[in-house]
Amino acid sequence: MPRPRVAVWKFASCDGCQLTLLDCEDLLPEIFAALDIAYFPEALRTSAAGLPEGAFDLSLVEGSIATAADAARIRDVRDRSRLLVTLGACATAGGIQALRNFAEPGAFAALVYPSPETIDALAASTPIGDHVAVDFELHGCPIAKPQLVETISALLAGRRPTLPGHSVCIDCKARGTTCVSVARGVPCLGPVTRSGCGAICPAYARGCYGCHGPMETPNTAALAASLRALGLERPEIARLFRTFNAAAPAFREESARHDD
Amino acid sequence: MNAPDLVLTVEGLDALISALAGTGFRVIGPTPGEGAIVHDDVSSTDDLPRGWGDEQAPGRYRLRPRDDGALFGYALAPQSWKRFLHPPRERLWSARREGGEVDLRPAPLPEERFAFIGVRACELKAIAVQDRVLLGGAHVDARYAARRSSLFVVAVNCADPAATCFCSSMQTGPEVGEGHDVVLTELVSAEGSRFLARAGSEAGAAMLAGLPSRPATPREVAAGAEVIAGAEARMGRAMPPGDPRALLADLEHPRWDDVAARCLTCGACTQVCPTCFCTTVEDTSDLSGRETARDQRWDSCFATEFSFIHGGAVRASGRSRYRQWLTHKLATWIEQFGTSGCVGCGRCIAWCPVGIDITEEMAAFAAGPEDER
Ligand code: SF4
Numbered sequence: 001m002p003r004p005r006v007a008v009w010k011f012a013s014c015d016g017c018q019l020t021l022l023d024c025e026d027l028l029p030e031i032f033a034a035l036d037i038a039y040f041p042e043a044l045r046t047s048a049a050g051l052p053e054g055a056f057d058l059s060l061v062e063g064s065i066a067t068a069a070d071a072a073r074i075r076d077v078r079d080r081s082r083l084l085v086t087l088g089a090c091a092t093a094g095g096i097q098a099l100r101n102f103a104e105p106g107a108f109a110a111l112v113y114p115s116p117e118t119i120d121a122l123a124a125s126t127p128i129g130d131h132v133a134v135d136f137e138l139h140g141c142p143i144a145k146p147q148l149v150e151t152i153s154a155l156l157a158g159r160r161p162t163l164p165g166h167s168v169c170i171d172c173k174a175r176g177t178t179c180v181s182v183a184r185g186v187p188c189l190g191p192v193t194r195s196g197c198g199a200i201c202p203a204y205a206r207g208c209y210g211c212h213g214p215m216e217t218p219n220t221a222a223l224a225a226s227l228r229a230l231g232l233e234r235p236e237i238a239r240l241f242r243t244f245n246a247a248a249p250a251f252r253e254e255s256a257r258h259d260d
Numbered sequence: 261m262n263a264p265d266l267v268l269t270v271e272g273l274d275a276l277i278s279a280l281a282g283t284g285f286r287v288i289g290p291t292p293g294e295g296a297i298v299h300d301d302v303s304s305t306d307d308l309p310r311g312w313g314d315e316q317a318p319g320r321y322r323l324r325p326r327d328d329g330a331l332f333g334y335a336l337a338p339q340s341w342k343r344f345l346h347p348p349r350e351r352l353w354s355a356r357r358e359g360g361e362v363d364l365r366p367a368p369l370p371e372e373r374f375a376f377i378g379v380r381a382c383e384l385k386a387i388a389v390q391d392r393v394l395l396g397g398a399h400v401d402a403r404y405a406a407r408r409s410s411l412f413v414v415a416v417n418c419a420d421p422a423a424t425c426f427c428s429s430m431q432t433g434p435e436v437g438e439g440h441d442v443v444l445t446e447l448v449s450a451e452g453s454r455f456l457a458r459a460g461s462e463a464g465a466a467m468l469a470g471l472p473s474r475p476a477t478p479r480e481v482a483a484g485a486e487v488i489a490g491a492e493a494r495m496g497r498a499m500p501p502g503d504p505r506a507l508l509a510d511l512e513h514p515r516w517d518d519v520a521a522r523c524l525t526c527g528a529c530t531q532v533c534p535t536c537f538c539t540t541v542e543d544t545s546d547l548s549g550r551e552t553a554r555d556q557r558w559d560s561c562f563a564t565e566f567s568f569i570h571g572g573a574v575r576a577s578g579r580s581r582y583r584q585w586l587t588h589k590l591a592t593w594i595e596q597f598g599t600s601g602c603v604g605c606g607r608c609i610a611w612c613p614v615g616i617d618i619t620e621e622m623a624a625f626a627a628g629p630e631d632e633r
């Protein structure tokens with residue numbers, strides 16, 4: 001069986017998800033043995049020579065679409081890829097840079113850059129799926145290594161990767177973590193957040209802050225009502241939903257309901 | 261087992277734990293954990309939650325210090341014994357491909373023998389419910405069967421039920437009925453705890469015979485009865501009377517929309533429920549494609565994939581999923597397994613992040629569509 005030809009792409013992002021791939025350490029020899037990684041500028045010196053010709057069996061895409069040039073580039077990536085898998089909160093929800101979607105155009109750029117007039121960015125940061133068809137999404141800021149390895153292994157075997165859409169609560173219970181919300185009154189987004197991380201934060205006695213984005217059927221309004229009952233003020237609730245996945249529709253709508 | 265009650269001191273209970281460990285059991289009991297009294301390995305009464313109780317309410321649990329030094333002065337741990345007998349994840353088989361050959365290896369049957377200390381009346385009933393589900397049909401779960409057949413149960417009668425408990429109204433407690441090897445009733449006093457002990461099986465009788473004990477005095481027997489009567493009197497809640505199968509005639513009741521608006525579809529209730537038994541399987545394969553495995557893991561009717569068939573999920577709405585949970589638990593379970601799927605432990609109430617209360621929902625349904633809202 002020929003090794004699948006793979007490209008790893010970066011759009012607007014911090015590189016943390018690509019680092020998760022490099023962080024596979026022990027598995028890297030196996031990954032490089034199983035895949036023909038033809039383009040991976042973050043990791044391969046050969047990629048400095050530029051983009052190789054031809055099509056890819058699999059594209060792993062990190063980052064959101066934040067500039068007009070990237071909006072065009074992602075269409076080219078899609079055209080050249082048989083399977084396209086997005087990595088992380090930026091690629092699946094617009095990332096933390098989508099906070100600018102909630103502000104006046106240019107407001108954040110004016111705060112961050114010394115010469116904001118040189119910045120040529122779109123008014124909104126949007127997920128890859130808003131621009132092209134996506135085959136599988138890996139959520140999280142950053143993605144979870146086991147989910148990445150599972151996805152690559154599954155695609156190699158020609159099976160559907162196991163990427164459940166249920167809540168973080170299910171994983172807390174499997175892990176045997178005592179609920180921080182019920183037992184400590186700690187605000188926790190776990191009930192509306194997608195499984196994938198293995199429920200790390202509650203295992204360290206803190207609430208989930210939703211870095212894997214909305215679960216499959218998130219009832220954010222019901223959770224917000226209970227957070228109010230726990231004593232959170234409305235702006236605090238808006239803030240909770242407005243982090244790494246601020247522009248994911250369910251979180252965006254819930255923060256908007258508390259933004260006053 | 262009509263032998264007279266015996267009395268064990270705390271040292272006697274230590275002797276029981278040591279004897280169990282000495283005969284190869286992994287002894288699990290209540291112990292103070294992160295923010296709650298949880299079930300974990302115990303090696304002596306020093307590991308028990310001496311002087312700790314709990315306070316439970318819908319969506320709320322807090323540890324509560326007690327001034328009486330009771331060892332079993334709490335109501336219920338966050339998770340049930342299901343965790344050990346029917347664990348959240350276990351391997352079913354693995355396979356290795358070598359050339360053209362596939363070597364399929366079923367996972368070995370578990371050899372671990374559990375002894376549980378502090379099993380409550382409702383939890384014994386819950387184990388009996390899971391026995392019916394996992395052992396009682398055409399397809400026996402061999403792994404559950406292995407763990408179950410070697411289980412030794414030291415039950416402890418409840419003294420201080422939580423506000424979320426409603427075993428009385430489900431006829432599952434608070435007094436331990438059957439299914440145990442030994443049952444204890446803690447008699448708390450200024451001099452420390454004593455335990456009324458009674459065997460519930462041959463193995464339990466043999467175990468008790470080897471421990472330092474003395475016959476109970478009539479006063480101690482009466483004190484034990486008072487503990488149970490006190491628990492009965494302090495029962496926090498009740499399931500409304502009436503045949504829960506009436507729910508099945510109320511499938512379009514407006515209350516389903518009402519509860520769906522509050523329910524997060526997080527599935528926590530199903531995971532903590534001691535009778536919920538559903539599992540799914542997950543297949544894995546490694547990067548080389550040589551090693552594959554199939555694991556079983558707890559599933560939940562609140563997950564959309566649970567009802568996924570060709571074309572999509574049958575229960576796409578939160579309303580339909582909450583309705584599945586409640587109607588199965590309380591109504592169709594009876595047709596399917598001959599008992600209710602609820603033993604009144606109240607875990608789904610306490611550990612629901614938004615405090616949805618199964619007894620309150622049932623009261624709303626019992627009130628009928630006109631009276632409600
Ligand atoms: S700690 Fe958070 S994620 Fe875990 S069970 Fe509780 S609410 Fe759910």
Ligand code: SF4
Nearest residue numbers: 197201208209210211
């Ligand atoms: S618990 Fe929540 S915030 Fe923490 S890693 Fe998991 S998804 Fe992210």
Ligand code: SF4
Nearest residue numbers: 533602603605606608
């Ligand atoms: S339905 Fe709720 S109260 Fe009944 S057994 Fe399950 S967790 Fe306990």
Ligand code: SF4
Nearest residue numbers: 523524526527529612
């Ligand atoms: S009833 Fe409560 S615990 Fe159960 S799924 Fe709904 S919100 Fe979660």
